[in-house]
Amino acid sequence: MSLTRMTAAELGELIASGETSAVEVAQAHLDRIAAVDGQVKAFLHVDPDTTLEQARGVDARRAAGEELGPLAGVPIAHKDVFTTKDMPTTAASKILEGWLPPYDATVTARLRAAGMVILGKTNMDEFAMGSSTENSAFGPSRNPWDLTRVPGGSSGGSSAAVAAYEAPLATGTDTGGSIRQPAAVTGLIGMKPTYGGSSRYGLIAFASSLDTPGPLARTVLDAALLQEAFSGHDPMDSTSIDEPVPSIVAAARNGDVAGLRVGVVREFDGEGYQPGVLARFREAVELLESLGAKVIEVSCPNFTYALPAYYLIAPSECSSNLARFDAMRYGLRVGDDGTRSAEEVMALTRAEGFGAEVKRRMMLGTYALSSGYYDAYYGKAQQVRTLIARDFDAAFEQVDVLVSPTTPTSAFELGERADDPVAMYLADLCTIPSNLAGNAAISVPCGLADEDGLPVGLQIMAPVLADDRVYRVGAAVESALADRWGGPLLAKAPEL
Template sequence: MTDLTRLTAAETAAKIASGELTAVAVAEAHLARIEAVDEKVHAFLHVDREGALAQARAVDEKRARGEKLGPLAGVPLALKDVFTTEGIPTTCGSKILEGWIPPYDATLTKRLKEADVVVLGKTNMDEFAMGSSTENSAYGPTGNPWDLTRIPGGSGGGSSASLASFQAPLAIGTDTGGSIRQPAAVTGTVGVKPTYGGVSRFGLVAFSSSLDQGGPCARTVLDAALLHEVIAGHDPLDSTSIDAPVPPVVEAALGGDVRGMRIGVVKEFAGEGYQAGVMQRFSESVELLRELGAEVTEISCPSFDKALAAYYLIAPSECSSNLARFDGLRYGLRTGDDGTRPAEDVTSLTRAEGFGPEVKRRIMLGTYALSSGYYDAYYGSAQKVRTLIKRDFEKAFEQVDVLVSPTTPTTAFPIGERVDDPMAMYLADLCTIPSNLAGNAAMSLPCGLAPEDGLPVGLQIIAPAMKDDRLYKVGAAVEAAFTARWGHPLLEEAPSL
């Protein structure tokens, strides 16, 4: 019998719609897989077995009544634990929200339910999405299914690991500085950061409001496109939501063809600090694009060299403001409230106990950058650099249709290797940060294994804002060509758990 956990989301949905499979059988297969392997991987923080089976039964009942099912009806999904879910814990990977049950669904959560997607549970993440390895979770690290001693990327390592370990065919992540694309790269999966404002942030617990963006994670480009279409679209509850039609991402994924397209190779994303095997696989990807009929040219974006510094002023500044709400007085953890202490002491004790080292580091950094006498020198200057980065993108997209680069400078590093070296950790997002600062769309998809360590390498594709369909057009063409060359999807080479 076919292993139901190995089917793509598109295949699963088609079999459920035709009656060949029941949604309950699919959900039970994935729940059994989670029970079998997640003790090793630790992709999930909360598994909602009863809720998932209830959703699956509702899909089967709809089909039995002859109702039309959506393109992903009955397909299981792993949801990053940063989106609110009514009646299900939302911790953001932090002790300060341990046990908190939201009274409402995020817009993204609501859209998944309306599309009859079966939410299996909530996935592990760096605390409040601050990190590049999922080692900053208050509930312990997640392992990379390719090598459990290595990181699965961050901050959404639980979502990427759930895909690579076949615990779910679809997942949701968030991308503030690369936290969808970087995990996708190091686990051999597909991750997309939609255009900022393309997917609602209502109910997404904020880290950095001008950068945060939810998006689809999957094992194939088509599956990512199908999920993208479900979660995207204008939301009046989100003031930053774009009131415009969703780009035709599914159509683009079904008709991947790069003949005549202009592809730009970012000059600044190479050199010192890049693993030789990563650059080798990237060079092969560029050559493949040429073979497929694309016109490839080198593009210089000089302001990209300043992106990392600008990001680590803007993001902590916004985080210090957003996380002020976690004061021990309204919800979540409360420490030291003996009835005699003033509220200020309770807040101080709660935050000291509830926040982890990385969150504290970023709050202090951001508070300093926003303080009187330093605002213009730090935060103000970083915003000026952000403008320069946007202008570099605008100039580049006058010459090319999309840009390409490695997604990450290296493959997955060992758990614990960079914990005591924040700067080395931050460099993992070197290639992904510019797109967040500019707000445009970007994707990572597998382009092979690095010869040094046999671990996945990601190819990043970057498109202009609201041209997300270009990602899927190029991604589908590259995916099909590489799959034909390898004779199978890359994940088939992953070791068995």
């Protein structure tokens, strides 16, 4: 089997056994990137020399007898929102074009400590604002299932890279669905850990109370291995959780739903949902039942207000966070001709450096936080956030996990929603509640929609800190569906 078709777990074992080396594995993936990334456009930055140097370093550590983890030598595609001191970091924005960070994000540092080899930085919607990568200042990535379709977003470069076998694993960040939605529309596993379970230090901030780093992978076990490698308490992030968490890798190895109480969220159905998506979702629910789960319908009435609440809370936080791009300390500076004031230079730079969606959200957030509007918009949205958390609490008294489609539709066409912000926002309809409440949620593939033959994702949600539970259910679904399909869903994707 070719090195680029293997799972991360398999690659880790093969490298540990000495049958191959980190350098060989890295080279195989660099070759694949060279062959297909012209079509897929998953990466913003690839630097084979730096990658191979990292790989040689891992091989040397092993040769010196160092005890290395299960992902040592395994390559990874790294979302361009995490700082990397040896690779430029742009958040897909012109305002940071060419910026070389002076420090590594905690997630980056932990990948390196685990012996993982960074292949490059992946494309995304600018500052992680979007659901398609079309808001990238450097052009969109493509869905490997159909190059005329979006790979989802904001972590769409990461989903495209893993689905196109350019990398076995990728990092993402999920603020409103930015890991789960791209995973769903490309046939991958995408996990949003419990908020605070993975560090935000060195993650370029969009909405700080929501941003959560997480893994994208081709198998549930690979996702768990990656999440375990970069998670855990970080004193550099004051919202990082300092408590022991159940082993997600053990859970991913023991898929089992016998006796599990599964709640189907009544509100995520009906108008706006693609029939083929709902059909695959209902089959997945039947599958869970056939595996021994007890399925009941659960109502979470306030989930229908999650989308509007999110599009007040996230823009409000971004309008504050993105004030740091002031043309003074790093990044772009425009119009500094000696006659203009700092404020004028700042406004010219930001107008030129930010794309349309970022501008819209900054102005929307500024509006929602303005005196006179604060109570009616931001204040109300924060109350809705409380109601959504209460809906989850009430639901988790009746059931162990909640399920829904991950997205209302399969991958849409490039350009289809690019200038219709509200239509674009609907892609996050089912994923947002878990960001507002901070709980764990995963997307696993559950089939192809009949209308277009494109992947559909099943979302599994569990309470805060019960990340192991979504992995256990995800693994059970993955294994049962692989039996039915005779292999993983991604094997059905066309060759590039």
